[in-house]
Amino acid sequence: MLEPHSSPQNSSLPRSGLAGPTPQVAVEIRRVAKHFGSGERRVMALQDVDWDVYAGQMSLIVGPSGCGKTTLLSVIAGILNADSGSVRIFGSEVSAMSDRAKTRFRARHIGFVFQQYNLLPALTAAENAAIPLVIAGWSKAKAVRRAKEVLDSLGMGKKTENLPSQLSGGQQQRVAISRALVHQPSLLVCDEPTAALDHETGLSVMELLRESAVKPDRAVVVVTHDNRVFHFGDRIAHMDDGRMIQVEDRTQVAA
Ligand SMILES: Nc1ncnc2c1ncn2[C@@H]1O[C@H](COP(=O)(O)OP(=O)(O)OP(=O)(O)O)[C@@H](O)[C@H]1O
Ligand SMILES: [Mg+2]
Structure with a gap:
């Protein structure tokens, strides 16, 4: 588990405290x-x-290829600008920000995990995982120390000095998850994080995401079309042809 730390990164974002029976809306998407x-x-x-x-909660976006899942995730994360409508993340209207403000907001408050890990091949696991902190202005030594703690918490303590080429697919995805979590983002977005993994490894990566990223004051959004991981979702948003057609609330099913 990640321990809270006293970095200034998240200090400007409103926090709600514990999510009670009516959980706080983390991301509000309108029209x-x-x-x-x-x-x-x-x-x-x-x-x-x-x-x-x-x-x-962990929210899944599911639906057939080409239905708009990655596009929606990119709009949520501020990577793509929507034509119209609004996206608010923990009360901040990302859709109204300048590109520069959006980039800054993203660096502070959003973590990404992608299908293909996107690790830098010449950097060790710890150096890769430290990147968001170095970008945020931490010294390399301090950032790598913190990254090692996160890697350790994800069962990668013995592999921190390995290059990506010296790691299995599941281990590389753990490094990518460590990199996404190292700056304690309020919102973690993951695009097909298990698609390059065998079934068992995919399940363990989803378990890890649940354990390490689902916190009362954080939200996780995972795009997937792997129905074998659907049961990890608290909510499952079904898309088709660019539209949100149904949202299942599985917290009620489980209760
Ligand atoms: N950069 C782009 N230029 C033109 N069309 C695009 C671009 N990105 C996406 N599209 C189109 O927008 C639609 C939605 O694409 P998107 O990538 O969001 O689908 P997806 O649900 O993530 O699919 P997949 O499951 O295959 O990843 C598709 O018809 C796609 O061809
Ligand atoms: Mg996609």
């Missing part, structure tokens, strides 16, 4: 639309999407 291309090539990737993501 979001996004198209790509023009003329005959114009594709409506997102149409009129409304969705609430709750703190203290």
Whole structure:
């Protein structure tokens, strides 16, 4: 488990305290639309999407290939600008920010995990995991020390000096998760984090995400089309053809 630490990174973000029976809305998406291309090539990737993501929960976005999952995740994370609509993250309206403010917000408050890990091959596991802290201005030595603690908490304590090429796929994904969590982001977004992994390793990565990233004042959004990991979701948002067609609340099922 990650221990709270006293970095200034998250200090400007409003926090709600514990999520009680009515969890706090972490991400509020309203009437979001996004198209790509023009003329005959114009594709409506997102149409009129409304969705609430709750703190203290893992929310999954599922749906067929091309339905808009990655586009929605990218809009939530401020990587892509929507054509219209709004995205608020813990009360901050990301959709209204300048590109520069958005980049700063992202660096402080959002962690990413991708299908293909995106680790830098010449850096050790610890150096890779330390990157967000170095970007935030930490000294390399302090950042690597902190990254090693996070790697250790994810069962990677003996591999901190390994290069990515010296790690298995599941271990590389653990390094990528450590990198995403090292600055204690309020929102963790993951795009198909298990797609490059065998089933067993995929399950253990999902378990790890639940254990290490689902906290009362944080939210996790995972895009997947692997129905073998659907049971990890507290909420499952089903998309089709750019629209949010149904949101299942599995916390009620489990209760
Ligand atoms: N940069 C782009 N330029 C043009 N069209 C795009 C671009 N990115 C996505 N699209 C289109 O937008 C639609 C939604 O794409 P998106 O990548 O969000 O789907 P997805 O649900 O993540 O699919 P997959 O499960 O295959 O990853 C698709 O029709 C896709 O072809
Ligand atoms: Mg995708």
